[in-house]
Amino acid sequence: MKFTLSWLKRFLDTDATVTEIATTLTNIGLEIESVIDKRQELVDFTVAHIIDTMPHPAADKLRICTVQTTTENLQIVCGAPNARAGIKVVLAKVGVEIPNGKFKIKASEIRGIKSMGMLCSAAELLIGSDADGIIELPDSANIGEKFIKYYGLDD
16 A cells, blocks of 8 residues: 555654654554655656647657746647647656656757657656556646645655
C-alpha cells in the first residue's frame, strides 16, 4: 500500500520525521518496504497553459504548441493526442530530468521545428500508468505553480 505522509499524519498526532515513523512502524510489525520522496524527483515540474497549437508540417501525429509560463511563451513539439489549446498541463523546461528514463530535457529540433521543453504524461512522471496523453489539469491550476504542490505530492 502506498500513502502520503500527510495522509498518515491525519491519524497520528506526532512531530516525528518520516524516518522515525517508518522505523517505529517496522518495530511494531508493519514492514515499510520503502519511502519515496517525490518532492525531489518532481520539484522542477510546473503548471503551464497551452495557448495555441498547430499541426507539425512534417509529421502527421505531432503538434506545435505555444505554451504560456509565468515569464515567457515556449514553443514545444508534442505527440500527445490530447495536446490542444486551452488546457493547463505539466511542463518540463529545458534542463529538467524526466523520472521515467532519467533523461534531461534539451532544446532540440524535432523534424525541423525547434522545441524548448516537454509536456508530460503521468507515466513519464512515474505517478500513474497513463502514457497515452499529457496530464490535463483543471482551470483552477495556477500557471507557474509547482506541480508537486498542486498535485499534493509536496510532503
